[in-house]
Amino acid sequence: MHGATTHCGYNPPFPLQNGLAMRLSKFHIATTREDPADAEIASHRLMLRAGMIRKLASGIYTWSPLGLRVLRKVEAIIREEMRNAGAIEMLMPSVQPRELWDESGRWNKYGPALLKFRDRREQEFCYGPTHEEVICEFARNELRSYRQLPVTFFQIQTKFRDEIRPRFGVMRSREFIMKDAYSFHMDQASQDETYRAMYDAYSRIFTRLGLEFRAVAADSGAIGGDVSHEFQVMADSGEDAIAFSDRSDYAANVELAEAVAPATPRPAPSQKLTRVETPEQRTIEEVGAFLNVPARQCVKTLLVRGTDGVVALCLRGDHELNEVKAAKQPELPGESVLAGEAEVRAATGATPGFIGPVGLPQDIPVIVDRSAAVLADFVCGGNVDGTHYTGANWERDARITRVADLRKVVAGDPSPDGRGMLSIARGIEVGHIFQNGDKYTRAMNVAVLGEDGKARTPITGCYGIGVTRIVAAAIEQNHDERGIIWPDAMAPWRAVICVINPKNDPAVDAAAESLYRDMTGRGIETALDDRGLRPGAMFADLELIGIPHRIVVSERGLAAGRFEYRGRRDAESRNMDRDALLALLG
RNA sequence: CGGGGUGUAGCUCAGCCUGGUAGAGCGCCACGUUCGGGACGUGGAAGUCGCAGGUUCAAGUCCUGUCACCCCGACCA
Numbered sequence: 001m002h003g004a005t006t007h008c009g010y011n012p013p014f015p016l017q018n019g020l021a022m023r024l025s026k027f028h029i030a031t032t033r034e035d036p037a038d039a040e041i042a043s044h045r046l047m048l049r050a051g052m053i054r055k056l057a058s059g060i061y062t063w064s065p066l067g068l069r070v071l072r073k074v075e076a077i078i079r080e081e082m083r084n085a086g087a088i089e090m091l092m093p094s095v096q097p098r099e100l101w102d103e104s105g106r107w108n109k110y111g112p113a114l115l116k117f118r119d120r121r122e123q124e125f126c127y128g129p130t131h132e133e134v135i136c137e138f139a140r141n142e143l144r145s146y147r148q149l150p151v152t153f154f155q156i157q158t159k160f161r162d163e164i165r166p167r168f169g170v171m172r173s174r175e176f177i178m179k180d181a182y183s184f185h186m187d188q189a190s191q192d193e194t195y196r197a198m199y200d201a202y203s204r205i206f207t208r209l210g211l212e213f214r215a216v217a218a219d220s221g222a223i224g225g226d227v228s229h230e231f232q233v234m235a236d237s238g239e240d241a242i243a244f245s246d247r248s249d250y251a252a253n254v255e256l257a258e259a260v261a262p263a264t265p266r267p268a269p270s271q272k273l274t275r276v277e278t279p280e281q282r283t284i285e286e287v288g289a290f291l292n293v294p295a296r297q298c299v300k301t302l303l304v305r306g307t308d309g310v311v312a313l314c315l316r317g318d319h320e321l322n323e324v325k326a327a328k329q330p331e332l333p334g335e336s337v338l339a340g341e342a343e344v345r346a347a348t349g350a351t352p353g354f355i356g357p358v359g360l361p362q363d364i365p366v367i368v369d370r371s372a373a374v375l376a377d378f379v380c381g382g383n384v385d386g387t388h389y390t391g392a393n394w395e396r397d398a399r400i401t402r403v404a405d406l407r408k409v410v411a412g413d414p415s416p417d418g419r420g421m422l423s424i425a426r427g428i429e430v431g432h433i434f435q436n437g438d439k440y441t442r443a444m445n446v447a448v449l450g451e452d453g454k455a456r457t458p459i460t461g462c463y464g465i466g467v468t469r470i471v472a473a474a475i476e477q478n479h480d481e482r483g484i485i486w487p488d489a490m491a492p493w494r495a496v497i498c499v500i501n502p503k504n505d506p507a508v509d510a511a512a513e514s515l516y517r518d519m520t521g522r523g524i525e526t527a528l529d530d531r532g533l534r535p536g537a538m539f540a541d542l543e544l545i546g547i548p549h550r551i552v553v554s555e556r557g558l559a560a561g562r563f564e565y566r567g568r569r570d571a572e573s574r575n576m577d578r579d580a581l582l583a584l585l586g
Numbered sequence: 587c588g589g590g591g592u593g594u595a596g597c598u599c600a601g602c603c604u605g606g607u608a609g610a611g612c613g614c615c616a617c618g619u620u621c622g623g624g625a626c627g628u629g630g631a632a633g634u635c636g637c638a639g640g641u642u643c644a645a646g647u648c649c650u651g652u653c654a655c656c657c658c659g660a661c662c663a
Contacts, residue, residue: 033624034598034612038656058655164587167656282663300663313662321662338661352663381663501621536623543623554622564622 021520022493025530028065031541041237043475044169046484050545052471059166059174066545067471069492071177074470075156077208077489078179085201086194087152087181092134094158098124100133104443113161127160132436132462135182136444139458143184146450149458150190152198154181156467171428171472172239179465184441184458186450191435191459195227198463202231202431209470210487211430212477216242216251218432227435231465232427235476242427243409247420254424255324257409258416261370271377271391273358278388282353284317287388291379294318299372299380299392301355303339303347306331306365310339310347314357314368316375319407326406331365348383356381357398358389366399369406428473433463484546485568493527495519495585496547500535500554512553515563515578524585543568549585 030051038055039045047053052067063071079089098116101107107114107126115127128134135153143149156179166174181198185191199215206213211233218230230253232242244251252258281290288295298317303310304326311331315321326336344352347364357366357380372378373394380398382388394400413422438457440446447455471490478485488494497516502509512528519526527547529538542550552564552573562575565584576584 031624032597032613037592037598040657055655164660165657284663302662315662319662323662338663340661341663344663350663352661355663498622504621534621534623534625536621536625538624539622540624552622556622 020523020525021516022527023530024496024527025532027527029531029541029545030064030066031544033540039169041168041171041476042479043171043237043472046475046479046544047169047472050484053170055169059163059172061170061173061175066492070471070486070490071468073490073492074209074467075177075179078205078465078467079156081201081205081208082154082179082181084204085152085197087154087183087198087201089155090138090153091155092128092131092138092157094128094160095125096128096131096134098126100137100444101126103445104133104136104440106133113163115160115162128157129159129161130178130462130464131155131157131180132182132440132460133444136440136446136460139182139184139441140444140446143446143448143458146186146448146456149448150183150185150194152181152183152194154179154463168237169472170468173468176469177467179467181463183461183463184446185460186448186456186458188459191461195433195435195461198433198461199229202433202463202465205465206231206233206430209474209489210478211470211474213430214242214244214251214427216244216253216427217256218253229433230427230429231431231433233430233470233473233477234425235428235473236426237476238426238428240427240429242425243413243422244425245415245417245420246423248415248417250415250417250419252416254408255322257422259322259370259405259407259409260414260416261403261405262374264374266374266394267376269376269391269393269396271393273392273397274390275382275384275387276390277386278354278382279386281388287379288317291388291390293379293390297375297378299357299375299378301357301381303344303352303355303364304332305337305339305343307333310343310364312355312357312360312364312366313406314366314372314380315407316369316372317379319369319371319410321406322408325404329367329404329406331367331401350381350383350385354381354383354385354387356383356389356392357394357400358392359383360399362399365401367406368394368400368403370403371407373400373403428469428476429466430470430473431463431465434461436460436462479546482540483544486546486548488548491546491548493547494525495549495551496527496529496542498529498535498538498542498550498552499532500538500552502530502532505555505558507558508553508555511558515551515553515581518578518582519585522582522586524582551581 032049035045036048039048051064053061056062098107118124159178160175163174166172183194213231213233215229215231218228241254243254243257278287278290281287284295284298284300288298295317299314300317302313323336327334348355376393377391379388379390380392409422411424415422438459441457441460447457450456474490475484497512499512516528548568550566557564563581564573565576566573
């Protein structure tokens with residue numbers, strides 16, 4: 001009972017498993033040679049091949065022991081930096097009662113992404129896609145005095161958003177792990193200070209994780225004055241488009257980036273307004289080709305649903321509508337929805353494809369994009385099917401209710417800060433920080449007593465990081481044809497020792513074990529590949545899994561008194577003695 | 587929500603058109619030979635052919651329904 005031997009007679013070799021060490025023969029490695037059928041992007045394909053994740057249902061994944069090691073690395077860094085920034089950790093429920101969401105109004109407003117269900121007593125719940133309601137409920141019970149503020153709470157929690165279309169593995173999954181933080185403040189100055197602290201903490205987190213990222217100005221939402229930044233990991237496979245200046249640090253989500261007004265004034269009209277027959281020519285491409293006019297000399301007119309009838313939005317033919325900008329126009333109800341064909345016909349008498357600003361009924365507001373507003377002698381729809389106008393001109397032929405910024409920026413546009421030109425690159429949103437004002441605290445009746453003894457509504461900020469998505473984003477940035485190349489901070493192990501053909505020479509096994517002890521003893525997180533695979537299969541596995549540093553222990557190397565070292569990005573191995581190895585990895 | 591596609595062994599897929607004993611490669615198990623870039627041989631285990639109904643002497647195959655998964659689109663006139 002108290003002796004050195006155990007009841008089961010099992011004496012594990014030292015060390016079987018601890019914080020730093022792992023024998024792969026006792027771990028679960030499940031790689032595949034073939035590409036999975038359903039994976040389209042590198043990270044999804046490699047995570048499946050490496051055996052990090054397995055799909056359980058659409059957008060729902062199991063994290064294997066290997067995947068979890070990486071996930072925990074990410075979590076640990078986030079946790080550490082959040083603590084350094086003064087945030088305190090807690091854990092809120094994933095299942096939330098409807099009543100809370102009715103208070104904020106989001107039970108109905110959040111939309112179909114909110115997963116709702118009932119318990120056995122027919123009480124309604126949702127699986128939390130975010131936790132503003134719960135933290136406010138917590139805060140209104142726990143926070144009584146301005147003396148307790150400012151305070152920032154955070155948690156690392158599983159969330160669920162019933163995405164229209166989950167894809168790319170954990171990049172856009174329905175169930176995912178998020179770090180979310182919420183700060184409470186008595187005034188804007190305090191909010192600004194915490195916002196800055198979170199911005200800096202996020203920058204440190206993504207830097208430590210070894211990611212190439214940019215903090216970009218983001219859509220601030222319908223409530224004016226709010227501040228928001230997204231943290232984007234740059235990757236061609238990203239789902240977001242980022243505009244950034246080549247000469248300054250300006251960076252913004254394309255949704256937000258301002259398209260500045262052209263510097264050149266509108267030329268005077270030189271052509272006569274002429275209606276031309278354009279049978280079946282509906283798109284700008286078709287009309288432009290038919291009339292031999294470039295798209296940039298055409299005006300396209302979109303009819304959207306306004307608060308009071310349809311609203312016409314006019315853009316240059318080669319530009320695209322930015323729906324976020326459109327939704328902010330006062331004539332619109334806060335969202336940009338194109339009118340249906342029947343509505344278009346009722347309002348104009350023509351069908352989509354032949355709509356233009358010339359001769360539109362007086363009750364339809366005409367909002368013209370800045371770039372379209374400086375055109376002269378342009379082509380536009382004739383408001384009669386099968387016809388367009390050439391030589392059209394604003395004011396003379398077509399009414400302008402207002403000029404506004406309506407379009408998406410394109411590469412080559414001037415930077416809104418006046419310095420340089422915009423480029424557009426793709427990014428993966430891994431973090432997003434907001435200032436919410438009193439949006440949630442007011443709806444949820446959060447109040448604390450101020451210095452004067454009167455109740456005050458605190459303002460809040462919220463700060464999210466997509467923990468699971470970071471893992472995929474890191475792979476998008478760091479992989480080659482052989483597999484994943486982990487940044488050191490995220491690697492499941494820092495180094496792996498490969499034991500080659502130990503049966504041929506007992507010294508190989510002994511040397512590997514000895515090195516394994518030395519490395520883990522020095523605090524180097526090390527895996528020992530004692531699975532007994534053939535070398536080719538072993539190397540292929542380890543490269544797929546992406547362990548940054550590999551040491552090969554073999555009969556051949558020991559004969560020379562050396563170990564063979566190869567970094568994951570190295571083209572060739574080099575021989576090193578034990579001290580040099582420990583110095584390199586320590 | 588609309589359109590398209592796919593469901594057959596753990597994985598990648600063939601077989602379906604033209605109904606008649608369930609297949610391959612990889613992986614897995616055993617033995618042997620191998621052993622520095624995913625070895626070879628022999629033997630073996632493994633599938634209610636997504637599910638339900640129908641047609642038929644007979645259904646993986648034809649028909650109907652249904653479910654799941656994937657892709658594209660969700661109106662840029």
